Amino acid sequence: MAINNVNGTGQKPQLESQRLNQQQAQQGQSANTAQQAQTAAAAPRQDSVSLTQSAQQLANVQKKASDAPVNQDKVDKLKAAIQNGSYKIDAEQLASKISKAETELFGLSKG
Structure with a gap:
C-alpha cells in the first residue's frame, strides 16, 4: 500500500508544474531570440550612397x-x-583661344 500526500497539502505537484512552466517559458524566449537573430542576419542590408556637390x-x-x-x-x-597629315595647326590662333578660354573660365585679367 502506497501512501501519497501524507500531509494533504499537495504543494509538491504545484511546485513542479510551476518549474515546468518557467522552463517552457524560458525555452520559448530563447527560441524567439534565436529566430529574431536569424531573421536579422538573413535580411539584406540597406546600403546608401551620397554624392558630394562637386560629383x-x-x-x-x-x-x-x-x-x-x-x-x-x-x-x-x-x-x-589628321590621319593623312594634311591638318595644320595655327599655333598663334590656338594660343589666343586658350588664353580667351582661361579668361572666361577663371576670370583672369590680361596683364
Missing part, C-alpha cells in the same frame, strides 16, 4: 556633354586630315 555637378556636365549635338561630317573630315 553631382560633374555628373550633370557629363550628361550635358553626351546630349550635345555632334557635327559628324566635320569630325570625319578632321579625322581624315
